[in-house]
Amino acid sequence: MDIHKLQDIVHKTRDARRRQTIPKFSPADRDQLIKKFHPDFREAAYRPLKFGPNAGEMTVRELAALLEGESPIPADLDLTPQYSTDVLVVGGGGAGCAAALHAHSVGAKVILATKLRLGDSNTVMAQGGMQIAVTAEDSPVTHFLDTLKGGHMKNDHTLLKTMVEEGPSIAKWLLSLGVIFDRDGDGNLHVKKGGGSSKPRLITASDYTGLEIMRVLKDEVLNQKIQLLEFCAAVELLSDGNGSCTGVVLRDLDNKRTIVVAAKAVILATGGIGRLHIQGFPTSNHYGATGDGLAMAYRIGAKLIHIDTFQYHPSGAVYPEQLIGALVTEGIRSEGGHLVNAKGDRFVNELDTRDVVSSSIIRECEEGRGIRTMSGRVGVWLDTPLLDVEHGSGTLKKHFPAMVTQFERFGIDISKDPVLIYPTLHYQNGGVKIDNNGESETRNLFVAGEASGGLHGRNRLMGNSLLDLMVFGKRSGTTAAQRVGSMRQGKLTLEHLSRFQAEAKKHGGSSSVISPMVLPAYAKKE
Ligand code: MEZ
Numbered sequence: 001m002d003i004h005k006l007q008d009i010v011h012k013t014r015d016a017r018r019r020q021t022i023p024k025f026s027p028a029d030r031d032q033l034i035k036k037f038h039p040d041f042r043e044a045a046y047r048p049l050k051f052g053p054n055a056g057e058m059t060v061r062e063l064a065a066l067l068e069g070e071s072p073i074p075a076d077l078d079l080t081p082q083y084s085t086d087v088l089v090v091g092g093g094g095a096g097c098a099a100a101l102h103a104h105s106v107g108a109k110v111i112l113a114t115k116l117r118l119g120d121s122n123t124v125m126a127q128g129g130m131q132i133a134v135t136a137e138d139s140p141v142t143h144f145l146d147t148l149k150g151g152h153m154k155n156d157h158t159l160l161k162t163m164v165e166e167g168p169s170i171a172k173w174l175l176s177l178g179v180i181f182d183r184d185g186d187g188n189l190h191v192k193k194g195g196g197s198s199k200p201r202l203i204t205a206s207d208y209t210g211l212e213i214m215r216v217l218k219d220e221v222l223n224q225k226i227q228l229l230e231f232c233a234a235v236e237l238l239s240d241g242n243g244s245c246t247g248v249v250l251r252d253l254d255n256k257r258t259i260v261v262a263a264k265a266v267i268l269a270t271g272g273i274g275r276l277h278i279q280g281f282p283t284s285n286h287y288g289a290t291g292d293g294l295a296m297a298y299r300i301g302a303k304l305i306h307i308d309t310f311q312y313h314p315s316g317a318v319y320p321e322q323l324i325g326a327l328v329t330e331g332i333r334s335e336g337g338h339l340v341n342a343k344g345d346r347f348v349n350e351l352d353t354r355d356v357v358s359s360s361i362i363r364e365c366e367e368g369r370g371i372r373t374m375s376g377r378v379g380v381w382l383d384t385p386l387l388d389v390e391h392g393s394g395t396l397k398k399h400f401p402a403m404v405t406q407f408e409r410f411g412i413d414i415s416k417d418p419v420l421i422y423p424t425l426h427y428q429n430g431g432v433k434i435d436n437n438g439e440s441e442t443r444n445l446f447v448a449g450e451a452s453g454g455l456h457g458r459n460r461l462m463g464n465s466l467l468d469l470m471v472f473g474k475r476s477g478t479t480a481a482q483r484v485g486s487m488r489q490g491k492l493t494l495e496h497l498s499r500f501q502a503e504a505k506k507h508g509g510s511s512s513v514i515s516p517m518v519l520p521a522y523a524k525k526e
Contacts (some may be wrong), residue, residue, distance in 0.1 A: 151457020316424020
């Protein structure tokens, strides 16, 4: 049936739904729901890792193939360096820029290498805000407890304590650099409530928070004249043969040549893995989100954590086809948007944690209460026009200008028509295990942002990613820079790679994947 006809039920049931309150799930019901419907619990999608630091642990098949993949470089590569630096940052998103700026401010010589342009990253795509306890009614302790509950109590307490406590100083730093956050009528930072949070704590720049932060960070990286290597993808780490990281092999994508960089410390800020399209899910992620850092860190011997858990954001676009998987910010649900099934019913408290909301949407669709598009995709409605009904005409346009424009391009007015959504692969909850300064289990290899793991437990709360990458970008940059002051550059070898390959051989060889992928598999088909 025509999608426009199917929408009628949303308009017809709106008034009745406005009077309803949907309770959150009890912990027992929540666990039952998630086990039955969350993609993390589909056993057939998983397999154990055969070799490497996490051998024996389960992860999704796509990630297992990446971690056990074949290096793109020969073991006898000439390792004469073209560049030498104190700190090499790999990744030009929020974590990479924060790490580079802080390392530079401590006086280190810094190079920032990024496989696409500076700023091309998931950070620019972060819409709904950054959680920081800035109001008198809130506190880092409350932020800590909300996050722990959201993460199923599996969060690393030390990392989490550091993140929530350092939040307010990060807000000050960003403001001092010129980030324009939204303000309330009194001029204070305006805060919104996100799913799973007990207090309004999201500071925002409309619905393009990440873009606004990156605008300023990119500018600052350029102002500080930090040396950039753009369109240079990291493909292998280098070690001294004694367990320390000493540099990186880059692939210059423009000139198709290999570049060796000697670095006393390396900071991986390579982001997430949405473009692996785990279990066939579409993704909200940036084109470059292919998990390169995880693959390289794994080969050098750094342990990963929580690699069996991923975040499927409840609201990825299902229609129009051009937007499949694109993020429809949780901010719309924070401002009261209802989720509605084909019968016109709400079926979950829209501000429950993401794993609960996504599982509920999948349940509705699997049990026949979803809405099917003409191309055979299925989803549920997000009642966007309700925001204008509740808060006055023009609310959507004022609070979600980027979202309104995104749909307007395809002739859809989301203040009049609801949006069809389904969970989209959004975030890897785990990553490389780090200590409180962002250092991995391999000495002088630091990891910041989404590529690191432990902080978010088994389910990240909205807005905690932007804070994570600022806090641990800063800590890794500062620690690396302070350490390298008194260090000599170590030997450049690929001994770890030979060891990894020998181990692979004992287990039947590497997977058929060339790893890191650098760009998604479909990018290479032309
Ligand atoms: O932190 C996020 O993932 C986020 C803010 C997403 C969103 O819905 O806007």
